Amino acid sequence: MTAVEEKFSLTEVLSSFKACLEKENQDVLMDYYISGWKGLVRFMNSLGAIFSFVSKDAVSKIQIMEAFRKSSSGDQYRSLQSMVAYELKAKLVDLNKRAEHSNSGCRTILRLHRALRWLQLFLEKLRTSTENSKTSVLCTEAYNDSLANYHPWIIRKTAMVSFYALPARNTFFEVMNVGSIEDVVTMLGEAMPYVSQVYDITQQLYAQHNLLDLP
Ligand code: 1PW
Numbered sequence: 001m002t003a004v005e006e007k008f009s010l011t012e013v014l015s016s017f018k019a020c021l022e023k024e025n026q027d028v029l030m031d032y033y034i035s036g037w038k039g040l041v042r043f044m045n046s047l048g049a050i051f052s053f054v055s056k057d058a059v060s061k062i063q064i065m066e067a068f069r070k071s072s073s074g075d076q077y078r079s080l081q082s083m084v085a086y087e088l089k090a091k092l093v094d095l096n097k098r099a100e101h102s103n104s105g106c107r108t109i110l111r112l113h114r115a116l117r118w119l120q121l122f123l124e125k126l127r128t129s130t131e132n133s134k135t136s137v138l139c140t141e142a143y144n145d146s147l148a149n150y151h152p153w154i155i156r157k158t159a160m161v162s163f164y165a166l167p168a169r170n171t172f173f174e175v176m177n178v179g180s181i182e183d184v185v186t187m188l189g190e191a192m193p194y195v196s197q198v199y200d201i202t203q204q205l206y207a208q209h210n211l212l213d214l215p
Pocket of ligand 1: 040044053054055057058111112114115116118119122147155159215
């Protein structure tokens with residue numbers, strides 16, 4: 001195994017979501033949110049090429065956010081809270097129809113936020129699954145309960161087909177690079193509350209500003 005491969009572990013990925021939350025005011029820090037997502041993409045890519053259609057969109061959304069962060073207004077994108085305040089005040093968000101601000105930070109993060117819910121449901125199902133559970137079924141259930149509601153038929157169809165190509169439960173646990181199945185279950189039990197917290201705070205932020213349906 002190369003050094004780079006060795007470094008990847010789902011533990012580290014999930015710890016980015018822990019680092020996301022600023023201690024004093026619970027702001028969700030953008031750089032850690034982005035690095036958490038980059039890790040999730042590596043995880044998805046290690047599940048096989050067929051899953052790359054899923055990760056490609058996440059990659060392009062991560063790139064949009066990195067570009068904002070590197071731009072002259074980068075400081076405004078320090079946290080999800082500062083981004084929302086800045087983009088709304090400067091009228092940089094298309095609220096009803098995609099037009100001149102078609103790729104605002106707010107709408108881009110909303111897509112990743114919805115996808116995070118899928119991941120949360122899926123990993124939780126995996127954590128509590130038994131030896132006979134099928135990953136494709138767990139993944140499909142998690143998808144139907146979350147992201148599918150926002151996807152048109154053609155994407156739902158393609159997603160379902162790619163789920164069938166998911167590796168079996170054992171392989172899945174190995175790819176996570178955490179240790180034995182028991183180690184994975186323990187790690188998920190400890191790490192998932194942080195992912196949930198990031199999800200809940202973001203959901204509340206978007207609800208408060210009426211941003212949950214951005215086009
Ligand atoms: C096993 C790990 C699971 C992690 C799942 C997180 C990734 C989910 C990405 C799904 C992408 C499906 C194909 C793209 C769909 C886009 O149209 C859609 N994007 C998302 C993230 O839902 C909406 O973005 P758009 O088209 O409004 O820019």
